[in-house]
Structures are given as C-alpha cells and as structure tokens.
Amino acid sequence: MSAVATTKTVFNMNDLNLWYGEHHALKNLNFSIYDHEVTAIIGPSGCGKSTFIKTLNLMNKTVPGVKMSGEINYNNQNILNSKVDLVELRKNVGMVFQKGNPFPQSIYDNVAYGPRVHGTKKKQVLDEIVEKSLKDVALWDEVKDRLKAPALGLSGGQQQRLCIARALATKPEVVLMDEPTSALDPISTLKIEELVLELKKQYTIVMVTHNMQQAARVSDKTAFFLMGELVEINDTEQVFSNPTDQRTEDYITGRFG
Numbered sequence: 001m002s003a004v005a006t007t008k009t010v011f012n013m014n015d016l017n018l019w020y021g022e023h024h025a026l027k028n029l030n031f032s033i034y035d036h037e038v039t040a041i042i043g044p045s046g047c048g049k050s051t052f053i054k055t056l057n058l059m060n061k062t063v064p065g066v067k068m069s070g071e072i073n074y075n076n077q078n079i080l081n082s083k084v085d086l087v088e089l090r091k092n093v094g095m096v097f098q099k100g101n102p103f104p105q106s107i108y109d110n111v112a113y114g115p116r117v118h119g120t121k122k123k124q125v126l127d128e129i130v131e132k133s134l135k136d137v138a139l140w141d142e143v144k145d146r147l148k149a150p151a152l153g154l155s156g157g158q159q160q161r162l163c164i165a166r167a168l169a170t171k172p173e174v175v176l177m178d179e180p181t182s183a184l185d186p187i188s189t190l191k192i193e194e195l196v197l198e199l200k201k202q203y204t205i206v207m208v209t210h211n212m213q214q215a216a217r218v219s220d221k222t223a224f225f226l227m228g229e230l231v232e233i234n235d236t237e238q239v240f241s242n243p244t245d246q247r248t249e250d251y252i253t254g255r256f257g
C-alpha cells in the first residue's frame with residue numbers, strides 16, 4: 001500500500017483559486033498535504049509559492065483586493081468558510097518567514113509571546129514551554145544562560161531558529177516555512193535542514209524553497225508550481241528522478257527559472 005493511502009490528510013485543496021484584483025495567482029489547485037511529511041513547494045519566481053503557503057493559515061485574507069474560491073479543508077473543516085476562528089487556525093498552523101524576524105525583545109519573551117497571547121500566564125508553565133521550544137530547535141544550549149538578552153543580538157542563523165521556536169511554542173500541528181534559509185550562510189542552512197528533518201517527527205511541514213537541492217534533501221513530497229498552476233506533485237525522489245511533466249523536467253534541469 002502506498003504512503004499516500006495510509007497517511008492522514010492535513011490539508012486538502014479542492015479547486016482552490018486566488019485572485020489579487022484581476023490577477024489570477026492560484027489556479028484550480030487540487031491536492032493534499034499529509035501528516036508528518038515535509039512538502040516542498042518549488043517553482044520560478046512569481047509562480048505563486050508564497051501566495052499558496054500564506055493561504056494555508058489565511059495570512060493573505062486581509063490583502064486588499066484578494067478573492068478566493070474553492071476549498072481548503074484543514075482537518076476536514078473548510079477554512080475559507082467565514083466562520084473559521086483565525087486565532088485558533090494560526091495557533092495550529094504556525095509560520096516562519098524568509099528572514100528571521102524576532103521581536104525587539106528578549107530571547108525568552110520572543111518564545112513566550114504566543115503562549116502569553118493565548119492566555120498562559122504562569123511563569124513555571126512559560127519556563128517549560130520556552131525550554132522545550134528552544135530544545136526542539138537545538139538552540140537551548142547556546143542561549144540558556146542569556147534568556148533575558150535581546151534576541152536581535154543573536155546571529156542570523158540563531159535568529160531563524162529562534163523564530164522557529166517561537167512558532168513551535170503555541171504547539172502547532174503544522175509549520176509553514178517560506179524560504180527559511182534564503183538569507184542564511186551554508187552552515188546555518190544545514191542546521192535548519194537538519195532541524196526540519198527532526199521536526200517532521202512531531203509536525204507537518206510545508207516549505208517554499210528556491211533551492212532544488214534543499215527540496216531534494218529534506219522533503220518527502222515536492223509540488224512544482226508554474227504561473228499559479230500545480231504542474232505536478234509526487235514523492236520528491238520521483239519528481240527529481242522521473243518527473244511526469246516535461247515542464248517539471250525543464251525546470252529541475254535548469255532550462256528555465
């Protein structure tokens with residue numbers, strides 16, 4: 001039996017479309033994202049990768065002129081339905097951006113931010129969450145003696161791991177990563193990639209990346225987007241060794257993009 005048949009579906013897109021005004025940025029997307037997998041979203045600049053990942057926690061819902069149609073079923077609830085609780089959705093579907101963007105606060109307060117917003121006040125509980133989240137991103141040993149120091153004093157790679165810890169602190173089910181290593185040096189990039197492989201044991205990860213080697217190294221599934229369409233999605237090994245669509249082959253062999 002294939003992995004697809006045995007794994008739980010976390011997101012199921014059903015004829016998903018998105019327009020920015022007249023611009024049709026996502027076109028009739030029909031595919032699923034599975035539990036405890038890393039799904040990489042690849043494709044040339046402007047193909048809709050960031051737009052897609054931001055629809056998964058409705059980050060772009062408030063962009064002026066945005067219109068969406070179809071369904072995004074998250075754990076069997078269509079989140080495009082107006083009744084969805086956005087605070088709850090974003091607690092469950094966390095996001096990490098291209099550049100580590102810590103708040104200008106202490107390391108501790110950055111990680112405790114989400115749990116405090118969601119009502120956790122007890123110091124002991126917050127201490128435990130901060131420690132676990134920083135351990136999950138392999139940052140604890142580096143910062144445990146300076147938790148009250150400013151987060152902006154950390155290196156770029158540490159800041160990105162801190163932002164991942166901040167996303168993990170609300171105990172999400174899914175972590176969305178939009179080009180999480182594009183601003184990092186090779187060593188920091190490697191650390192984030194190792195972290196992604198570790199995190200998928202506990203979380204479902206959707207990652208936009210420009211770097212095809214990165215997609216090949218860390219993802220289970222790869223989705224190739226082109227001009228707002230999903231050209232193909234399959235097991236990563238299959239996409240890179242034997243793509244079904246000529247356009248995917250042209251892209252991964254560097255003929256365009």
Ligand SMILES: Nc1ncnc2c1ncn2[C@@H]1O[C@H](COP(=O)(O)OP(=O)(O)OP(=O)(O)O)[C@@H](O)[C@H]1O
Nearest residue numbers: 020023025043044045046047048049050051052063
């Ligand atoms: N807020 C916006 N308003 C209008 N158009 C937008 C907006 N955001 C994105 N677009 C357009 O939608 C299309 C998809 O953009 P998107 O940022 O999702 O692409 P991408 O694949 O992530 O690109 P890149 O790899 O360069 O980040 C592009 O044509 C872009 O210009």
